[in-house]
Every structure is written in C-alpha cells, then in structure tokens.
Amino acid sequence: MARKTGSHANITGPLVRQAAVRLFARHGYAAVSMRRIAAEVGVQAGALYLYTPDKQTLLFDLMRAHLEDLLASWEAEPKPAGAFRRLETFCRFHIRYHLERPDHVFIAYMELRNLEPENFAAIEALRRRYERALEEILEEGQKAGLFRVPDLRLATMAIIAMLTGVNTWYQEGGRLSREAVTGIYWDMVRRAVAS
C-alpha cells in the first residue's frame, strides 16, 4: 500500500472515494476512521484533506453522486410507449442498476442517519425525484385503466422496497442469473398492479 511522495492529484481523488465507498459499506461510516481510508489508498491521513474538507462532506458527496447518477441513468434510459412496458423498463433498470453498485446502494440507505440535517434534506430530495418517476408510471397506467392501484404513493414505496431488496440476498454465481431474477420480480410487480 505504501506510496512514494509525488504528484498524483488526478488519480488519488477517485481512489479516496473508491476506498471510502468500500469501507463505509462494509463497516459503516462511524466505524471507519480517516486513517483507515488513507491506509487503503496508500497515503497518510493528512493527505485526504486535499480531497475533502472533512469526513462528513466525503460521505455526503458519495451519496449525492450516487443519486445524481441514478437519476441521470434513468433519464437516459429509452422509454417505450405504454404503461406496462414503461413499468417493465423501470423494474429491469432498477434491479440492474442497483445490483451493479451494491456498496453505493447500501450507503445511500444505511448512512442517512449520519448526515447532518442540511445534507440529509438534499439527499432525500434526490430520492424523492426518483420515486416520483415510478409514481408517474403507475399514475399513467391507472388513468389508462391498465393498473388498479388503490394508492399511488404506497404502491410506489412497496415496489421500490421489493426491488431494492434483491440487493440484500442476491449473490453472483448463485442459483439464479440476474436475468432470471429480474424476470420473476417483474412478473410479481406486474401482477400486483395489473387491473
């Protein structure tokens, strides 16, 4: 891990964030010291403060970057016509995106309580924007008479919790492929909302 003195500004920054994500996800924000992050990167603790003003901002920036990337990725996703196809697109996107970034997802859910109030509000606002994307699909299907959803907000939260739950048990190389899992979950969601 030891690193010689020298100029590495362009690579050390990303390495710091990478190490922080890994360690925060494994052990939790409060349990990880700046020294440990530094050791993982191969620098001394003091050097971290070239890349973040403090530990709290490091956490906040990780969470914000994750949610902004989630929103941008969803907005970049091709949107087919029809509520069923849109909902299927959302379900497949959500599972795929979340399974690809388990550490970021874990942090974004588990470390909310370690954010200072101002930072917490900013993260929650981003999350709400994402939830609203699903809610709009459900609303569209409802209006078209394709879905029967007694409460849009509840159905939104139920579906997101169900889909995100895959991250808690899915193991690469396990009994089922991502594609198989995604198909089964989409089937359950479809039946849960179809009229």
Add this chain to the structure above:
Amino acid sequence: MARKTGSHANITGPLVRQAAVRLFARHGYAAVSMRRIAAEVGVQAGALYLYTPDKQTLLFDLMRAHLEDLLASWEAEPKPAGAFRRLETFCRFHIRYHLERPDHVFIAYMELRNLEPENFAAIEALRRRYERALEEILEEGQKAGLFRVPDLRLATMAIIAMLTGVNTWYQEGGRLSREAVTGIYWDMVRRAVAS
C-alpha cells in the same frame, strides 16, 4: 438524569437495554458510546458493565431478543385454515409487529455488519427461521393450486422486503391508518402470488 447511589438491579438492566435500543437506532452502534448510554440511564459508564460484559454483547443480546420475540409472537398467532388466510395473517402480523417496534427492527437490519462473525451467524439463523415460516405458506398455496409462484425463495424475500419497507416511510398520524396501509399491502401481496 442524575441517580443517587443505591440498589436498582431489577430496573437498571431493562433501562440500559431500552436506552441502547433507542440510541443505536437513532445514531448507529458505532456512533454511540457507552458513556452516552449511561448518561441516558442516569448512571456512570462503569456501572453498565454490571449488566453486559461489553458493548458487542449488548448489541447481540438486543438483536437476539428481538428475533426470538418475533418468532415466538408468530408462533403464538392463531393460524386459520387455507393458504390465502394464512398468508393474510402473516402479512398483517408482520406489518403490525414491525410498526410496533421500529427501533428494534431498524437495528436488526442495520447493525448486522457490526456483529462479530459468530454473533452474525446466530442472528442470521434466527432470521432464516422466520423467512421459512412465510416460505412454507407459499409452498402450501402452491401445492393447493391457489398460488402461482415461480420461485418460493424469491417470492419470500420479495414479500418480506415489501412489507418491512413500510417501516421506512410510515408515520403515525399520517395520511393513512395502520389498518388502511395493511389492507392495501395485503391486496398487493395477494395479487402478486394468486394463480
């Protein structure tokens, strides 16, 4: 908070566990010091070690007690005949039980990573027993031709994630009563598995 010197063995123990649950849920195990728990109870930090050998055991005992109580409560629940009624009973029980103990539930999910390997294994075994209870209901309905569940394990995990998710957003005195929320969730679960 100050407490006079004296004999309080029978009440201080429960107060310690109560304070620990509250603080661990709010701030996280790693972020809460023994001093802070002691202050909440109204004793000095050293006195806590009369009630737990160390902080790790305190966490483990809280989680184990929670899961054992969950299992015992489910086993004590009256079991109606028929897979649909049994599934409805499970859904209503799960939401009710979890909404009544949000702090315990939060800890049981969020602090797994702060358990030492041996303790982690014990907690996971208890959780699996609870999941198995739902899986057996789904299996029964599947065999009776009432449910159409492509994969028992996936459906189990999906339903539990969905139901537990209520805890993340439900607020007492909000737009919907517990009863209304439970009814809507049961409806979604029913439609997701019915054949």
Add this chain to the structure above:
DNA sequence: GTCTATATGCTGATAGAC
C-alpha cells in the same frame, strides 16, 4: 450497585517540512 479515577489507545483535523 454505583461511584470516581484511570489505563491505554484511537479519533478528526491541522501545521509546517520537503
């Protein structure tokens, strides 16, 4: 049963040399 005092060590963050 609870207190005070203390050991040993780690924490986040900064200052200044190179």
Add this chain to the structure above:
DNA sequence: GTCTATCAGCATATAGAC
C-alpha cells in the same frame, strides 16, 4: 502533493472506594 508530528478530545474497559 504528500509526509511527519502533533493537538485536544473521546473511546472501551477496569480497579478500588464507599
């Protein structure tokens, strides 16, 4: 850009008085 050295504070856990 990174290092070493350091500050002031808090951590868990224990010892011994009352």
